[in-house]
Amino acid sequence: MDKRVALVPGEQTFQARIDAEEKIEPKDWMPEKYRQNLIRQISQHAHSEVIGEQPEGNWITRAPSLERKAILMAKVQDEAGHGLYLYAATETLGITREELIDRLHTGASKYASIFNYPSLTWADIGAIGWLVDSAAIVNQVSLQNTSYGPYARAMVRICKEESFHQRQGYNIMMTLMNGSQVQRDMAQDALDRWWWPSLMMFGPHDGESAHSAQSMKWKIKRRSNDDLRQQFVDQAVQQAEAIGLVVPDPDLQWDDARGHYDFGAIDWEEFERVISGNGPCNRQRLAHHKRAHREGAWVREAMAVHEAKQRLSNEDVA
């Protein structure tokens, strides 16, 4: 018997669309696993945008000048917007914002592990903008071609806004590297602490990635973790050298044959430890989010009451 007979008609159309590089839109039929996989990935992305505001927000009141403060506020404001675009894209898959926030709070849903590291000095704000946003951009550019329409369109919008993020971060590092010895040391120290966690942002090696094969077939993901990580390393090494920073990896070496940098082994035990809840700031990040959510409850309630009142008085007039 022909194997394809076993497929439901919707599934054939679905896979044919994906294979033809067409987008899947919210009202199209899609396999339940595709839907769940997307909910997991897009909401994790949304949570990362929002939780990522915390290490940067930590320095808004202590930015070294009014201009740097305004820039950092504008950046953090963008990240809040990115969270919103992505939550809205997730909601087109038939899940509510409340459920998504709840999953974050119970730990059922993850966010990028890098935000579980502390921002100890002003140079960390430079390192985050330069490295963390660069890594995010490498990933997000590839996701502009993801198969789910609302996600792809959100990525296009986000990528447009990101370039200022990495530039302002790099600019902080550059300014410090042009400064005193103490400032240069501060920049180098930030790079030393953020380099490896940035490489971990791309996830496990291709052979060990739990969701990769199916996600590639469904074109939810477009490029492999290792492929994206290599691109990031190649760019960042050049950028570090241009301003006199030293990448903290003794095995780092240009490989002429491959046309890429070779780099040292990533500490996957640390990655596992942080992702499973035991990084330096995991508890603090979640506790802060929960508290902010709780403290905002009266605003949401007041808005609902106001809306109901408006509606009643409009009905009276009519």
Added chain:
Amino acid sequence: MADQMQLYEVFIRSRRGLDHKHVGSLHADDAIQALEYARDVYTRRGEGVSIWVVASRDITASQESDCESFYDPLDDKPYRHAAMYALPEGVDSL
């Protein structure tokens, strides 16, 4: 009043993956009829793969005349643009 048809705004997605774009408006008695009219009026030559119709009275719009005060605080932030940050020699992919 009651027998007057309602105004609907019509949005068309020309290709899968693209946003719906506003193309115009039409009168209809209800949303389903508006959808059928929109099909006949706006997509006779394969202009779209998906149509949205929205009752015009459900659209809340900003006023062009309020432009200055509405957008004012957004115009004086050049630092929101990547071009404001100069790059050092030898760095291009940023």
